[in-house]
Amino acid sequence: MYNGLVHAHSGLRWIVLILLFAAIFNAAKSLSSGRYEKKDKMINLFAMISLHTQLLIGLVLYFISDRVQFDKGWMSDRGLRFYGMEHILLMVIAIAIITIGRSKAEKKLIGSRDKHRRILINYTVGLILILASIPWPFSFWAILGGGWS
Secondary structure: OHHHHHHHHHHHHHHHHHHHHHHHHHHHHHOOOOOOOHHHHHHHHHHHHHHHHHHHHHHHHHHHOOOOOOOOOHHHOHHHHHHHHHHHHHHHHHHHHHHHHHHHHHHHOOOHHHHHHHHHHHHHHHHHHHHHHOOOOOOHHHHHOOOOO
């Protein structure tokens, strides 16, 4: 079960990133159109749903993974600190920023340009935080076992 969840969490990362890039590109492209259509809502919604699914899988992994340990001195161990605090904290903040941005765009903002601008800003900030906290194989976190799959 554990390996299946790790592979699902790692594989879903690519779908999440593609949907986030699609939502950001769509918001940037549609910013000057003056319309906020159903396709815009759906792209933003699917990106957010994939993020929340990723979060749920990640939370299960957080509680069953041996990479997350709160023994004495865990903050001085880079791997334990990354998975126990930094990764989850940045991801939750990113997902909250994206969720709040979509909620404001859908419910509180009236003008189409304002909606696209809110999506563009919030999704971009969230994406930057997500990219910064993924243990990429070429990053500093590669020592922790990050990979492409």
